[in-house]
Amino acid sequence: NAGVMQNPRHLVRRRGQEARLRCSPVKGHSHVYWYRQLPEEGLKFMVYLQKENIIDESGMPKERFSAEFPKEGPSILRIQQVVRGDSAAYFCASSRTGTGGLTNYGYTFGSGTRLTVV
Amino acid sequence: GENVEQHPSTLSVQEGDSAVIKCTYSDSASNYFPWYKQELGKRPQLIIDIRSNVGEKKDQRIAVTLNKTAKHFSLHITETQPEDSAVYFCAASYNTDKLIFGTGTRLQVFP
Numbered sequence: 001n002a003g004v005m006q007n008p009r010h011l012v013r014r015r016g017q018e019a020r021l022r023c024s025p026v027k028g029h030s031h032v033y034w035y036r037q038l039p040e041e042g043l044k045f046m047v048y049l050q051k052e053n054i055i056d057e058s059g060m061p062k063e064r065f066s067a068e069f070p071k072e073g074p075s076i077l078r079i080q081q082v083v084r085g086d087s088a089a090y091f092c093a094s095s096r097t098g099t100g101g102l103t104n105y106g107y108t109f110g111s112g113t114r115l116t117v118v
Numbered sequence: 119g120e121n122v123e124q125h126p127s128t129l130s131v132q133e134g135d136s137a138v139i140k141c142t143y144s145d146s147a148s149n150y151f152p153w154y155k156q157e158l159g160k161r162p163q164l165i166i167d168i169r170s171n172v173g174e175k176k177d178q179r180i181a182v183t184l185n186k187t188a189k190h191f192s193l194h195i196t197e198t199q200p201e202d203s204a205v206y207f208c209a210a211s212y213n214t215d216k217l218i219f220g221t222g223t224r225l226q227v228f229p
Contacts, residue, residue: 033216042124042207042219043162056216058119091161093217107152107217109161 004094004110012116019079019086021113025094032075034067037089049075082117089114120145122210124220131198132228139223141208142190148210151184151191152217156205166193198227
C-alpha cells in the first residue's frame with residue numbers, strides 16, 4: 001500500500017503561469033480532499049471530491065482554482081495565472097468513505113506539493 | 119460553518135513533564151476529533167482521534183479528552199521527550215467528510 005502519492009513535491013512557477021498538482025489516493029479510497037497550508041499556518045480545507053464528482057468546494061477560491069477527480073487517473077488541483085499569494089504547501093488526503101460510523105476511515109495525507117511562485 | 123480554536127500557540131516544556139493542548143469547536147454536529155503531529159516540512163500524521171460517543175481515549179503517553187457539552191477537547195502528552203517536539207493540530211469534522219483544523223501549537227521539549 002503506497003499511501004497517498006502527490007507530485008510534484010516541489011513546483012516553481014512564475015507569476016501568470018499555471019500550476020497542476022496531482023494526487024493519487026490510497027488504493028481503494030474513493031474520497032479525496034485538498035488542503036492548503038500557508039507558511040506558519042494551519043491547514044485550510046479547499047475541496048472534497050469523489051470519483052467524477054465535486055462534493056464540497058466551499059473552501060476553494062472563486063477564481064483561478066479548479067479541481068477534478070476523473071474516473072481514471074489522479075485527482076488534479078489546477079491553479080491558473082498563479083500569484084505570489086498562492087505560494088503554499090498543498091496537501092491531499094484520501095479516505096475510504098465520508099460517511100459516519102465507527103470504522104476506521106483511513107484518512108491519510110500525502111507528503112504535499114510545495115508551490116513557490118516567483 | 120465549523121470553527122476550531124486552539125491554545126496555546128506555543129508551548130515549551132522540560133523533558134519528562136506533561137503537555138496539554140486545548141481546542142474548542144463551534145458546530146455541535148461535529149462528531150470526529152483527530153489530532154495531527156506535523157514535523158517541519160513533512161505531512162501531518164494522525165496521532166490519536168476520538169469520536170463523540172466516547173469521552174476519553176488513551177494510547178501509551180498520549181490521551182485525548184472530549185467534553186461535548188462545553189464543545190472542547192484536549193490533547194495530553196505525558197513524560198514528554200525531545201522527539202515530541204513538533205507542531206500539533208487539532209481538527210473537527212462531521213462524519214470525517216472534511217476536517218476543520220485549529221491554528222496549531224508549536225511544542226518544544228527541552229532536554
